[in-house]
Amino acid sequence: MKNIFNPIYRQDFFEGYSAGQNPYSEVKNKTSNSAFNDGFNSGRLDYESLNGSIHEGIPKKIITEKILDEFLLAGLLGINVDTDGYTHFQIAILLKWYQSGIEQYDPKENSYLLDILEENGIEVSYSEK
Structure with a gap:
């Protein structure tokens, strides 16, 4: 540069x-x-x-910064994620971001955030592990 x-x-x-x-x-x-x-x-x-x-082929789903942020947020909220359509290489990247979110997970913040989202009409569906 x-x-x-x-x-x-x-x-x-x-x-x-x-x-x-x-x-x-x-x-x-x-x-x-x-x-x-x-x-x-x-x-x-x-x-x-x-x-x-690219020489190994173009995956069905492309990871962007937005996708990484979504996986980080899912980890922060303890929400399950769907990795269908991603390659093994991509899943390894996504899991690092998800794991980073899990490491920062705070159940109190999760409850507060979910309450705020619900008050604003945003539904978040998640399943207990």
Whole structure:
């Protein structure tokens, strides 16, 4: 990454990063735009760190930061999660986030949060283990 504070470089970098996050986009290293290439490579590395190598195939379900946050929250609330459709590589990542939530689990906070959600008309279904 050269000069992320340069607005032109930064824009090209983030365009490349977005393209790299898309597992269906092709490598653009043939372009002379180094900012785009740097962003693409960074985005692809981030994608593959969560979903596995593209060379091994594109999974049915793609893990994003939002999915990770949902698994962390499920662990915090002690809610069971569904891992159907994820690869073994992805499940290992998701379980780390879920486990991190479980480690921070506080039954009192869980009760308070569930009460607040119910007061606002949000139903949370979970099953006792």
